[in-house]
Amino acid sequence: MLDDTDRRLLRHYQHDATLGPAELAELAGLTPATCARRLEKLYKSGIIRGNHAVIDWRALGYAVEVSLRITLDKTQPRAFDEFMEAARQVPDVVEIQTFLGRVDVRLSVIARNMAQYQQVYRSSILTLPHIADIEALMHVARIKSDEVLPL
Structure with a gap:
């Protein structure tokens, strides 16, 4: 190729x-x-998908990043689709990943401080449909974040 x-x-x-x-x-x-x-x-051919600016959200005052590991209620046939549709609408969610295994979805949420994060968590995250379990992981440090491929 x-x-x-x-x-x-x-x-x-x-x-x-x-x-x-x-x-x-x-x-x-x-x-x-x-x-x-x-x-x-x-x-x-789709090998290069685009060219975009990478903005450092910390430089804009966002000091908190939390990774939420979510398990969905799979007894509901549309749980996945309805959850994804709602999660995409939360502006503080900057990344959504899906998995096979015990955890179904990981959301990356940013906030300016812990008070704002708590408000987002209570008003926007906990109200998302079909959540069976949720685990929050506070980011401490980003050791490597590189999209460069070893070509």
Whole structure:
């Protein structure tokens, strides 16, 4: 699917997606035209899904992150769909992951402080439908957060 040239191009692009076409082409050892064609192919094939800004929410005053592990009441046929639909509507939920196993869903919730988190938890999280069990894990430190692939 990918050749060595594509891998080299992706390796440079994922480290700095703000590089201009000429700079990226030079780093990848390509002509600008070839670089542009290959990038377009990688976008069209879905390998590159987009280019976005990564915002440090802590710099914006959010000091609390809590990971909620949730088990749903699976006796309800639409429990999963109804829970997901409602959870997507909570602005303080910044990530939703699903799992196979004892835990069905993990929500990552951010807040400016513990008082705000408690308010969000009571008014928005506990009111989500079909929760059978919930466990809160307070984030202490993020040791590694890297979306760079070893290409």
